[in-house]
Amino acid sequence: xxxxxxxxxxxxxxxxxxxxxxxxxxxxxxxxxxxxxxxxxxxxxxxxxxxxxxxxxxxxxxxxxxxxxxxxxxxxxxxxxxxxxxxxxxxxxxxxxxxxxxxxxxxxxxxxxxxxxxxxxxxxxxxxxxxxxxxxxxxxxxxxxxxxxxxxxxxxxxxxxxxxxxxxxxxxxxxxxxxxxxxxxxxxxxxxxxxxxxxxxxxxxxxxxxxxxxxxxxx
Amino acid sequence: xxxxxxxxxxxxxxxxxxxxxxxxxxxxxxxxxxxxxxxxxxxxxxxxxxxxxxxxxxxxxxxxxxxxxxxxxxxxxxxxxxxxxxxxxxxxxxxxxxxxxxxxxxxxxxxxxxxxxxxxxxxxxxxxxxxxxxxxxxxxxxxxxxxxxxxxxxxxxxxxxxxxxxxxxxxxxxxxxxxxxxxxxxxxxxxxxxxxxxxxxxxxxxxxxxxxxxxxxxxx
Numbered sequence: 001x002x003x004x005x006x007x008x009x010x011x012x013x014x015x016x017x018x019x020x021x022x023x024x025x026x027x028x029x030x031x032x033x034x035x036x037x038x039x040x041x042x043x044x045x046x047x048x049x050x051x052x053x054x055x056x057x058x059x060x061x062x063x064x065x066x067x068x069x070x071x072x073x074x075x076x077x078x079x080x081x082x083x084x085x086x087x088x089x090x091x092x093x094x095x096x097x098x099x100x101x102x103x104x105x106x107x108x109x110x111x112x113x114x115x116x117x118x119x120x121x122x123x124x125x126x127x128x129x130x131x132x133x134x135x136x137x138x139x140x141x142x143x144x145x146x147x148x149x150x151x152x153x154x155x156x157x158x159x160x161x162x163x164x165x166x167x168x169x170x171x172x173x174x175x176x177x178x179x180x181x182x183x184x185x186x187x188x189x190x191x192x193x194x195x196x197x198x199x200x201x202x203x204x205x206x207x208x209x210x211x212x213x214x215x216x217x218x219x
Numbered sequence: 220x221x222x223x224x225x226x227x228x229x230x231x232x233x234x235x236x237x238x239x240x241x242x243x244x245x246x247x248x249x250x251x252x253x254x255x256x257x258x259x260x261x262x263x264x265x266x267x268x269x270x271x272x273x274x275x276x277x278x279x280x281x282x283x284x285x286x287x288x289x290x291x292x293x294x295x296x297x298x299x300x301x302x303x304x305x306x307x308x309x310x311x312x313x314x315x316x317x318x319x320x321x322x323x324x325x326x327x328x329x330x331x332x333x334x335x336x337x338x339x340x341x342x343x344x345x346x347x348x349x350x351x352x353x354x355x356x357x358x359x360x361x362x363x364x365x366x367x368x369x370x371x372x373x374x375x376x377x378x379x380x381x382x383x384x385x386x387x388x389x390x391x392x393x394x395x396x397x398x399x400x401x402x403x404x405x406x407x408x409x410x411x412x413x414x415x416x417x418x419x420x421x422x423x424x425x426x427x428x429x430x431x432x433x434x435x436x437x438x439x
Contacts, residue, residue: 053350076348076350079348097346099353100270100312101354102353104309108309120358121316122353122357123386170273170289171288173307177308
């Protein structure tokens with residue numbers, strides 16, 4: 001049961017150049033900051049990051065951008081991180097802006113076995129460019145396609161040693177959804193507890209979805 | 220014109236707060252729309268929804284009781300009311316896209332007489348991204364634009380939006396410090412006017428064509 005606990009070194013080995021990462025968090029609330037620290041120390045290159053927003057230049061996902069480790073970002077908002085905008089303009093960072101509800105649903109589709117979905121969001125705007133349109137019951141929809149990743153990095157509030165996760169407040173956001181959508185899922189545990197200390201009724205992310213647990217207090 | 224921007228925003232926020240009914244779900248955007256929360260009458264129980272995953276959002280926390288894991292969609296620390304709840308982003312946008320949200324209140328760069336809204340990008344100048352705005356205006360039952368009447372004298376209520384759109388024909392109501400407009404099948408209609416304004420002033424500061432409602436009311 002303890003085999004899921006991962007060291008700093010072993011986590012660093014998992015993350016490689018050119019990987020596609022999904023990272024939880026909404027303006028840094030619910031971002032696994034200790035895992036981001038390890039990636040920054042490893043100095044990887046050309047990551048593709050799928051995330052709600054690119055946070056701030058000195059926080060979480062924003063630091064990966066500021067350290068120039070990101071080649072492409074698929075996100076809904078970059079306004080709080082001037083570095084993202086700067087690199088987008090100079091051409092060193094490709095930015096794919098996606099409406100927030102469409103972004104999370106594309107991730108959900110990727111993780112939950114759907115080939116895509118139809119949404120009214122973006123019809124008649126720049127977002128519809130290049131997309132298939134369908135009319136259902138007289139209303140126009142865009143066909144949006146699923147997203148998947150190599151590794152998802154999630155932040156758990158209380159995590160047991162099997163990998164069950166409960167989230168705190170609004171730190172939940174993208175985390176339980178990206179936990180479905182990657183080959184490998186790593187949870188950073190704010191509080192790691194013994195098996196049996198979480199109430200099964202309260203668990204949001206079931207243990208088998210989580211491959212590795214990182215406990216910053218033990219590293 | 221009301222020159223005091225702070226006062227103008229208060230006028231707008233106060234008027235919008237009167238729209239909401241008991242137990243309705245309301246999403247308030249960042250900035251001016253957030254001020255609306257301060258004017259909701261205590262006898263009306265509105266569920267403030269925040270797209271990062273809150274139903275029943277409360278005010279800012281008292282000093283000393285801040286929790287970094289309770290934030291709003293602008294990243295500010297907030298509280299959650301005793302009857303509130305948390306959920307993930309997919310559920311949050313299910314609430315939004317699924318028309319469970321009664322009102323979304325948001326700002327505009329431009330809004331036009333057909334109810335088109337431009338609020339997320341000024342190409343080549345400012346590209347913050349759309350965040351949740353495109354989903355909100357398409358999904359919510361009622362879209363209220365809260366905006367100062369002009370951008371430093373330049374009209375914001377236009378015949379046709381020039382900037383890239385957030386959504387097509389979604390706005391139902393526009394509230395400025397000078398008055399209230401409704402977007403109807405019969406075009407834009409001025410339904411209320413602020414006591415310190417007049418029709419001539421509104422015409423001079425509005426590019427859009429609009430009609431004046433027969434029962435034009437004073438905006439309160």
